[in-house]
Amino acid sequence: MKTTMLLTLIVLSGCGLTYEEALDDIDTESHTLADTMKDEEEDAENDDIGEEKEEVPPDDVLEAFYQAMVEDDIEKASTYLHAEAFNWSVTPQASVDEWITMMETHIESNELSYEEIEITGVEAIDDTFAHGRAVISATSSEKEERIEEEESILLSNKNGNWEVDMAGVREANDLDEGSQGAIEYKDTTFYEMVEGLRIDLQLEASQDEEDVRLGFGENPAMGTLYTEKGTFQSELSPGRENLAVMEFPDAEGSPEHLIIDGLYITEEGRIPAPEDNQQTLTLDMDTHVDNTPAGFDRNLSTGQ
Numbered sequence: 001m002k003t004t005m006l007l008t009l010i011v012l013s014g015c016g017l018t019y020e021e022a023l024d025d026i027d028t029e030s031h032t033l034a035d036t037m038k039d040e041e042e043d044a045e046n047d048d049i050g051e052e053k054e055e056v057p058p059d060d061v062l063e064a065f066y067q068a069m070v071e072d073d074i075e076k077a078s079t080y081l082h083a084e085a086f087n088w089s090v091t092p093q094a095s096v097d098e099w100i101t102m103m104e105t106h107i108e109s110n111e112l113s114y115e116e117i118e119i120t121g122v123e124a125i126d127d128t129f130a131h132g133r134a135v136i137s138a139t140s141s142e143k144e145e146r147i148e149e150e151e152s153i154l155l156s157n158k159n160g161n162w163e164v165d166m167a168g169v170r171e172a173n174d175l176d177e178g179s180q181g182a183i184e185y186k187d188t189t190f191y192e193m194v195e196g197l198r199i200d201l202q203l204e205a206s207q208d209e210e211d212v213r214l215g216f217g218e219n220p221a222m223g224t225l226y227t228e229k230g231t232f233q234s235e236l237s238p239g240r241e242n243l244a245v246m247e248f249p250d251a252e253g254s255p256e257h258l259i260i261d262g263l264y265i266t267e268e269g270r271i272p273a274p275e276d277n278q279q280t281l282t283l284d285m286d287t288h289v290d291n292t293p294a295g296f297d298r299n300l301s302t303g304q
Contacts, residue, residue, distance in 0.1 A: 058130040058155040058162040059122040065164050066117035074103045082156045082163035091167050111141035130155040154194035168194040182206050182265045196249035213264040216272040221262035229253030255285035
């Protein structure tokens with residue numbers, strides 16, 4: 001740099017300029033060159049912004065996700081996940097990080113190895129969702145068995161990017177809260193899943209120091225869902241955030257009524273007994289108060 005400056009001063013001094021004038025000209029020239037380079041960089045950035053990225057189709061995204069699973073690269077597989085899907089209470093995990101931890105623990109504890117995952121189809125539902133199906137083949141060294149199962153999975157298109165949606169929720173409706181007999185119900189949500197329907201709700205006893213129990217012994221609480229296309233049944237099971245869960249994987253049509261049998265009112269903390277007060281809950285599924293798109297904030301939905 002010093003040599004270049006010295007040579008430039010020698011050249012300019014030969015043109016009849018004083019030393020100070022020559023320095024002024026160099027500063028002006030350097031500033032002009034820097035401005036030019038900056039302008040060129042900004043133009044290049046603007047060109048990049050103007051270019052539209054080619055959308056990767058959902059079947060390619062699903063293939064890349066499963067390929068990472070076969071390669072036992074859970075971190076890479078997680079990059080294809082739709083992060084907002086974990087806001088739904090239907091997912092056992094509340095974040096991508098929790099999903100990674102769960103998968104790594106599951107694979108390690110069962111000495112599980114994914115051998116092959118064959119995608120049997122990816123069907124576009126609309127511009128926002130696609131339905132993927134796959135056959136998963138794996139071996140468990142710990143259980144000394146080979147596992148083969150079919151999987152149905154949702155893909156969501158968010159901002160032009162297709163992502164694997166572990167929640168599988170296409171649409172959700174929140175229902176009015178209320179009470180019947182000795183039971184109060186709230187935080188009730190009806191989900192249209194990638195396959196079938198699901199209903200979550202929180203059940204509480206109306207009286208203090210009492211609990212609502214889901215069934216008794218070998219007689220679980222049962223939910224019967226009536227839709228315009230048929231009648232479907234599901235056992236109630238405990239879910240995330242103290243919710244009771246009913247899954248109707250074969251259900252279709254608009255829901256009309258839900259009847260829940262086998263609910264027991266017991267003293268707080270006590271196991272149900274035959275003599276306990278058994279309750280039946282009937283809900284009108286037309287009393288929804290909110291139609292919420294996939295990816296809503298779970299905390300907002302429950303009023304927390």
